[in-house]
Amino acid sequence: MSTTRQRVRESGADAGSHDATRRALLDAAADVFAEVGFRQATIRDICKRAAANVAAVNYHFGDKETLYAEVLTEQSRLAMRLHPSPPDDPAVPAAIRLEQFVRSFLQRVLSAELSARHGRMMAREMVDPTRALDRLVKESIRPNALQLSSILRDLAGQGTTEEVLRLAGMSIVGQILFYCHCQPVVRRLFPESPYDAGQLEQLTRHITDFSLSALRGLSASGSPSRRRPQTKRRRART
Amino acid sequence: MSTTRQRVRESGADAGSHDATRRALLDAAADVFAEVGFRQATIRDICKRAAANVAAVNYHFGDKETLYAEVLTEQSRLAMRLHPSPPDDPAVPAAIRLEQFVRSFLQRVLSAELSARHGRMMAREMVDPTRALDRLVKESIRPNALQLSSILRDLAGQGTTEEVLRLAGMSIVGQILFYCHCQPVVRRLFPESPYDAGQLEQLTRHITDFSLSALRGLSASGSPSRRRPQTKRRRART
DNA sequence: GACAGATTCAAACACGTGTTTCAAACTCCC
DNA sequence: GGGAGTTTGAAACACGTGTTTGAATCTGTC
Secondary structure, X not given: OOOHHHHHHHOOOOOHHHHHHHHHHHHHHHHHHHHHHHHHOOHHHHHHHOOOOOHHHHHHHOOHHHXXXXXXXXXXXXXXXXXXXXXXXXXXXXXXXXXXXXXHHHHHHHOHHHOOHHHXXXXXXXXXXXXXXXXXXXXXXXXXXHHHHHHHHHHOOOOOOHHHHHHHHHHHHHHHHHHHHOHHHHHHHOOOOOOOHHHHHHHHHHHHHHHHHHHHHHHHOOOOOOOOOOOOOOOOOO | OOOHHHHHHHOOOOOHHHHHHHHHHHHHHHHHHHHHHHHHOOHHHHHHHOOOOOOHHHHHHOOHHHHHHHHHHHXXXXXXXXXXXXXXXXXXXXXXXXXHHHHHHHHXXXXXXXXXXXXXXXXXXXXXOOOOHHHHHHHHHHXXXXXXXXXXXXXXXXXXXXHHHHHHHHHHHHHHHHHHHOHHHHHHHOOOOOOOHHHHHHHHHHHHHHHHHHHHHHHHOOOOOOOOOOOOOOOOOO
């Protein structure tokens, strides 16, 4: 088992032991935070993996929370750099842009080359937020939501209200995040599910098709939301 | 601030102080586990809310994990009793059964009268599983998944493969769970979102419409999954 | 009322946590 | 090579954790 520190130091680019230790800490911390979350992660575990002393975190970052914040933004930028959202190019058909949006989103949160670190950390932030969530929303979640809105606006019919667009956006993001947030359950329900690149591509196509098909139907059924008179609310009677 | 214990004792039905303490512990534990999760919850906090001694948990339940397991199944059964899944009645149109499935699911995980305890605990189990997850999958998640499959089988066209049914099911559950798992984000993106009974009903209708519309499209487009030749994989450039 | 058993209680135990301390080792520059 | 400044290291600190202990109190029964 080679420590992160060794990997960093052997990989050349050793700009002094200060930066090497800092790098090793960031890498080890990314693994640990993704595996067990901010609160459950221990500085001792991180430092052991980075082959650094327990005091290293406080020396280089001040405290655990600052280290976490740096890891979070670094992983977020890394994921966005490796799998960027599609450009907002009006020349590209909106359906294609939606597919690209879904694909890049899925890859950011699930692709193996990132060990799904970003996705796991995001999932934890949503279910069990830390003080870092506000910045995360501002810097990466909200921009993403706005981009999806813009794609959906192009896709939907003229009469579609902002509210329907918002709901449709959440339906799409919900489908994507399901595979990220519920991975332990999906693996138990469908043990044959590989969660590899091939399946990611299959998921991309399914979510895109499912959502495009849904949007076509919603546009076709027109704007009035007063439909379905047959079902009164809550009339289950066994 | 009245403690759970007081509430229990004042509410009559005091079948001896043993059972009263046990009940108070279960209630307090449900609140705490839902608020901060199994690992972050402390026995001292639970006992303080239950107005019981620190040793009470070990005396009545053995240890923290056993208490957690009991809370989990109790809350799960409570949610299922208050908002049961629709019966598998072939006389009811599948579209209606889907709507009832979505509504009861949303109510189980989000409705205020349960303080969304069940939903929060489930969300935590999925993102950060404990040893209780296996039983949860076996006793409540898998049966639910099977019921959804049965509804979808009735809804989809004849040629629909098991795999497409599975994917569609996950698309639907993903939409439902999004509002549960991502509540902190949704509240930040849309501060006006009330998360009340009215919105639950609106969500029920949206998710049902969206999904029915999607399924109609998928059935119509036929079984062959080899479509969309125009987009080669990963050709983003820029 | 007295006794056995059940229940509660304050205190303690053993351990793990984030953080701090300060001396030792190292680095860099002259 | 020496010394200032940086970085590391082992140890300790203060606190919070789940669990245990054994005495005190309560409960029901004769």
